[in-house]
Amino acid sequence: MSQASAALAALSSTRSRTAPSSVLVPLTADELQVYRTASRNPLRDRKRKREDDASDNSPGKLPDELSEPPTKRPRDAALVVQHYNARPDVGIVQRQQSPIVGLRYFNNWVKSVLIARFAHPALKSAGGGKVLDMGCGKGGDLNKWQKAKVKEYFGLDIAAVSVDQARSRYLSSRPNPSRMHQPPFSATFATLDCYTSPLTAALPPHTLPPQAPPFDVVTMQFCMHYAFESETKARCMLDNVSRWMRRGGVFVGTIPNDELLLARLDALPPDQEELEFGNAVYKIRFDDREHRPTYGHRYWFYLTDAVENVPEYVVYWDNFIKLAAEYDLHPLYKAEFHDVFAEHNEHNEFKPLLERMHVVDKNGESQMDEEQWEASNVYIGFAFEKR
Numbered sequence: 254m255s256q257a258s259a260a261l262a263a264l265s266s267t268r269s270r271t272a273p274s275s276v277l278v279p280l281t282a283d284e285l286q287v288y289r290t291a292s293r294n295p296l297r298d299r300k301r302k303r304e305d306d307a308s309d310n311s312p313g314k315l316p317d318e319l320s321e322p323p324t325k326r327p328r329d330a331a332l333v334v335q336h337y338n339a340r341p342d343v344g345i346v347q348r349q350q351s352p353i354v355g356l357r358y359f360n361n362w363v364k365s366v367l368i369a370r371f372a373h374p375a376l377k378s379a380g381g382g383k384v385l386d387m388g389c390g391k392g393g394d395l396n397k398w399q400k401a402k403v404k405e406y407f408g409l410d411i412a413a414v415s416v417d418q419a420r421s422r423y424l425s426s427r428p429n430p431s432r433m434h435q436p437p438f439s440a441t442f443a444t445l446d447c448y449t450s451p452l453t454a455a456l457p458p459h460t461l462p463p464q465a466p467p468f469d470v471v472t473m474q475f476c477m478h479y480a481f482e483s484e485t486k487a488r489c490m491l492d493n494v495s496r497w498m499r500r501g502g503v504f505v506g507t508i509p510n511d512e513l514l515l516a517r518l519d520a521l522p523p524d525q526e527e528l529e530f531g532n533a534v535y536k537i538r539f540d541d542r543e544h545r546p547t548y549g550h551r552y553w554f555y556l557t558d559a560v561e562n563v564p565e566y567v568v569y570w571d572n573f574i575k576l577a578a579e580y581d582l583h584p585l586y587k588a589e590f591h592d593v594f595a596e597h598n599e600h601n602e603f604k605p606l607l608e609r610m611h612v613v614d615k616n617g618e619s620q621m622d623e624e625q626w627e628a629s630n631v632y633i634g635f636a637f638e639k640r
Contacts, residue, residue: 294626296359296594296612296619329482329551329564351558353534355621358611359629360507361393363593364474365610366603367505368397371585371636372470375503376401381438382469385409387447387493388476392419395426399437406440407468409455413444447493448479448486467499473506475632481566484548487576495580495639504582504637508568510589513630514552515567518542533557535628547572556628570633577637586636590629 351357376382381404386394389408398406408423410416420442445455458464471494480490494504517530518539529538536555544550550567554560574584588596597603613619621629 294619294621294623296621296626329479353557353559353625353628355612355619356534356625356629357559359590359594359619359621359625360475360632362603362607362610362612363590363629363632363634364394364507365397365606366593366597367507367586367634367636368394368401368472369602371503371505372472373401375469375501376403378501379466379469379499380404383407383466385452385468385471385494385497387471387473387490389416389419389442390474390476391415392422394472394474395419395423395440399426403438403470406438407456407460408440408442409445409447409452411444411446411448416442416444448482448490450489452493452497461497467502468497469499469502471498471502471504473504475507477506477508478566478568481568482549482551487548491577491580491582495582498639500581500639502639503585504577504639505635507632507634509565509631510633511567511569513589515545531555532624532627534624535631536562537631581639582637583640584635585638587633589633591626593634 372384376384381402383405384398384401384403384407386398386406386408389410390412392408395406408416408419410419420440423440423442426437441456441460443455445452452461473494477490480486498504514537517537518528521528521530521542527538528540528542529536531537534557536553538553540551540553545567547569548566550569551564552567553562554565555562570587577583598607607613608615612621
């Protein structure tokens with residue numbers, strides 16, 4: 254077992270969580286120690302000297318308008334759209350200068366592992382296949398689908414500016430038309446709120462069954478939790494995932510880790526009024542300590558150089574499984590990001606990918622500091638199959 258694997262195995266063996274029902278019951282000293290040690294990053298094989306300017310890295314207070322009573326707040330979906338439309342689509346050089354570049358590289362590696370393990374086989378069996386990317390954003394995963402040798406790609410997102418940027422990224426990656434080469438795969442982009450409208454509202458009939466083959470893979474990366482604002486939205490989302498996907502097709506994605514979020518909420522001192530936790534890289538603030546609805550359990554999320562205090566919702570995993578089963582979707586895989594690393598960092602295919610995707614350099618060192626490593630485990634990866 255490698256040093257990294259051993260470190261993660263030790264962490265896993267001591268991990269403890271408080272049940273969601275244990276409201277106002279602080280974690281024990283041992284449980285709190287888990288959170289103190291969870292940021293020990295096994296990717297950093299050697300100590301790296303870094304400058305830490307708390308005034309530059311620490312997020313400021315939440316905007317005043319987000320602290321108003323719920324009845325006076327803007328609609329959450331509008332806030333999310335506004336945020337992602339306002340995010341610039343920066344170039345490679347600027348992305349490499351991000352203060353969380355190590356976390357970005359790591360998250361991309363995790364997505365690549367999930368896609369290779371679960372999406373590739375589904376696409377290969379279909380001779381290339383067809384992918385629906387619900388919440389495609391600015392097209393950050395286009396290269397992953399190109400490497401998967403997909404034939405058809407459909408990217409949908411609620412943020413129109415992001416969709417335009419994804420389309421531009423795809424067009425700029427196509428071979429020179431003067432060379433008469435075909436693009437690596439065909440791609441269709443459209444603006445759609447996949448949580449309130451069916452795919453037919455954005456995609457023409459000739460692209461969907463029965464006039465066209467069904468999707469082999471549906472992917473939702475870092476966005477599905479927005480659907481859990483309400484049961485109606487969650488059901489619309491799952492209907493869009495399942496209705497147009499073939500039997501044996503795969504649904505793969507990444508969502509916030511409900512157990513970790515609630516355990517950290519429960520770990521806050523009973524007399525702490527500001528229900529916030531995190532570090533210099535990320536902050537999570539809940540509205541309420543006791544009220545925990547299955548749908549619409551809201552919190553505010555901040556991530557340095559990525560997410561500016563937008564409303565998100567807890568996805569209760571057990572409820573998600575039961576709901577997904579109503580749409581013929583059944584779980585194949587679920588793992589925290591730290592565990593995805595522990596499981597795959599010595600794999601023949603995925604270990605070299607760590608260096609190729611800049612998660613580590615040739616010496617095995619990572620640009621992820623301990624705070625980025627802690628932030629990465631806010632998420633889990635999953636895969637479902639339609640049966």
